[in-house]
Amino acid sequence: MPAKDVITAQPSAAPQSDNGWDSLLQEISHRPKRATERKQDRSKRTEQQILTGALRVFARDGISRSRIADIAAEAGISASTLYEYYKSKEDLAYDVPLSHLAEFFEGYHAAAANKTTRERLLLYLVMSADYAREHAEWARLFYLEIWPSIFVTDTDLRHSINDFTRVLLFLVNDAIAEGWIARDRNLYETVALLTGGINQIIITWLLYRKPRNLTKAGTEMAERLIAMLEIEAGATR
Amino acid sequence: MPAKDVITAQPSAAPQSDNGWDSLLQEISHRPKRATERKQDRSKRTEQQILTGALRVFARDGISRSRIADIAAEAGISASTLYEYYKSKEDLAYDVPLSHLAEFFEGYHAAAANKTTRERLLLYLVMSADYAREHAEWARLFYLEIWPSIFVTDTDLRHSINDFTRVLLFLVNDAIAEGWIARDRNLYETVALLTGGINQIIITWLLYRKPRNLTKAGTEMAERLIAMLEIEAGATR
DNA sequence: ATCCAAACCGAAATTTCTTCGTGAATATTC
DNA sequence: GAATATTCACGAAGAAATTTCGGTTTGGAT
Incomplete structure (x- = not known):
């Protein structure tokens, strides 16, 4: 089935191509972890402590200023031990946000079940903002350092970043098919x-803590964006 | 004259408060350079060569991976000499984009003279995209590394980044006063x-070189954004 | 032409990242 | 449950980069 079918499918009240939807979200929220799994329980714990410590230090100091020694100290291990887990500081920095991203997609997948395309789109935007608020350290790292970095070539991470866009592409596609987003745009x-x-x-919000209430502002923005797209579709119909 | 006047002023065909406009752009495009000016011609040349070399290397390798030795080599000086000009690599990185920013604002100020608010807003967005296309190295550094960095505390740079928003605030304010952007938003x-x-x-575009034609895409986006705001204002009037 | 400050550089110091050899902890096999 | 193998951990050494320092050269005013 060529991808084009998604575009040319018939509009309907319920979102079409739910199979495509579920398999997309399935794929996205279960991207393979790293190939080499830890063997001992002890080191699974250590791995988690490294990730937790790294997130805190990276978010506080920025990747560039962060020191491996500080992260190791947070994790309660020596600096050299950290290299048993990650081959470089950069490597570590790019691995840290992955688990949170998967968690976000998983949560979204569950929350978006049995919803219309419009509700799904709204929910996606709102949940993005809300997840950033709830996980501010992660959001700092992800939105301010990782996402814009042209040097992120680590494929897992690059995939996950692109997934963020793929979900939107899917939803906008459906919305166009349903006729409430302008087809000629x-x-x-x-x-x-x-x-x-x-x-x-x-x-x-991350930079200045404004607006004060990110959830409220995110919801407002999301509703406004969707409303604008609907008006636009109506105006050019 | 309190700033509120800008908001409560009467709508008019030509943009009101042109004095405010000119003094804002004046201030923005002539932010003071660094306090310590170079004394000899030779070192003014060197300073320029450092900035040019730094821009190239930073854009190519990213701030973090760039080496002072490489930048010094590009500038034709020794690494230790560079420290006569900038007290650290970070310091240098944050100084590089400043002159381009001033140039952009200056160019915009000239181009926006004798235009309506709507034209000015459109021009601002279009010129932003176009300037990024024309100065891709600068844009990489500025949009992908500097702007999102929470660690930019260097006041000159922070001011200049905020200026980017201040111009938009000013224009949107005028547009609201003129009635074509919704007042209740x-x-x-x-x-x-x-x-x-x-x-x-x-x-x-910086990350993926898509869309191919940034100027065209920027213009389309700018026109669409403004049209949407106008429709929105009409719908809620 | 002389003098002084500014500019420049090589070498050394400092800081941080990373590798390596070895020993301790844990799992596996018999 | 002892022997063995594998995984994990660490201190010390090595490597790579930034930054400082002392002394030399250069430019420009007098």
Whole structure:
């Protein structure tokens, strides 16, 4: 079944291509962890402590200023032991956000079940903002350092970042098929608009703690964006 | 004259408060350079060569991976000499984008003269994208490393980044006064929408070179954003 | 031409990341 | 449950980069 079918499918009240949806979210929230799994319980614990400590230190000092020695101390191990787990500081930095991303997608997948496309889109934007608020350290690392970094070539991470966009692409596609987002607008431009709008709110909050209430602001922005797209579709119909 | 006047002023065909506009752009495009000016011609040349070399190396390798020795080599000086000019690598990284920013604001100020608020807003967004295209190395450094960095405390740079938003705030304020942007919408949310939309296009271009034609995509996005705001204002009037 | 400050550089110090050899802890096999 | 193998941990040494320091050269005013 060519991907084009998603675009040319018939509009319907319930979101079409639910199979595509579930398999997409399935794939996204269960991306394989690293190939080499830890053998002993002790080291699974240590691995978790490294990730926790690294997240705290990276978020506090930024990747560049963070010191391996500090992270190791947070994790209660020596610096050299850390190299048994990650081959470099960069490698560690790029692994830290992955588990949170999977968690987000998993939570979203569950919350979006049995919803219309419009509700799913709204929920996605709202949950993005809300997850950033709930996991501010992670959000700092992810939105301010990882996402914009052109040097993220680590494939797992790059995939996960692209997944963020893929979900939106899927939903906007459905919305176009359902007729409430303008068909004659560039698909990627619409996605950029949605991503940009919500991310800008998140980034501003991370940098300046304004707006005070990120959940409220994210919801407002999400509702406004969707309403605008609907009006636009109506105006050009 | 309190700042509120900008908000409560009468709508008019030509943009009101042109004095405020000119003094804002004036201030923005002529932020003071560093306090200690170089004394000899030779070192003014060297300073320029450092900035040029640093921009190239930072854009190519990223701030973190860039080496002072490489930058010094590009500038044709020894590494230790570089420390006569900048007290650290970070310091240098944060100084590099400043002159380009001033140049952008200066160019915009000239281009925006004798235009309506709507034209000015459109021009601002379009020129932002276009300037990034024309100065891709600078844009990489600025949009992907500097802007999102929470650790930019260097006041000059922080000011300049905020200036980017201040111009939009000013224009949206005028547009609200003129009645073509909804008054009942949060001002900062509208600015976030504009900034986010256009930045997302720029960032995607920097990361993936898509869309191919950034100027065209930026123009499309800018026109769409403004049209949406106008429709929104009409719908809620 | 002389003098002084500014600019420059090589070498050394410092800081941080990373590797390596070895010993301790844990799991597996008999 | 002892012997063996594997995994995990660490201190010390090595490597790579930033930054400092002392002394030399250069530019420009007098």
